[in-house]
Amino acid sequence: MTENKMKIVFAPGCFDDFDGTQEEMNELLAEINRMIDSGELLENAVPVSELDLDDLPDDVIEWLEEDISPKNTRH
Numbered sequence: 001m002t003e004n005k006m007k008i009v010f011a012p013g014c015f016d017d018f019d020g021t022q023e024e025m026n027e028l029l030a031e032i033n034r035m036i037d038s039g040e041l042l043e044n045a046v047p048v049s050e051l052d053l054d055d056l057p058d059d060v061i062e063w064l065e066e067d068i069s070p071k072n073t074r075h
Contacts, residue, residue, distance in 0.1 A: 006036050 018025060035041040053061055 006041070008032065008036065 015025065020028075032041070035044075048064065053064075056064075
């Protein structure tokens with residue numbers, strides 16, 4: 001039986017404001033993948049519905065309102 005592995009797909013341009021080297025970007029992506037493989041990513045995840053939106057910066061709230069929508073992203 002094949003186990004389904006979580007896959008994160010980054011939106012084009014999501015790292016445009018990343019202020020670091022290519023090596024640091026590679027390390028960041030490796031750490032994200034490590035967290036996926038270990039299950040740590042889901043263990044530490046907080047559903048958006050549990051966040052206090054008043055504590056978030058305005059630009060994050062705007063991003064959530066514009067870019068997050070319930071859509072099927074499975075291909």
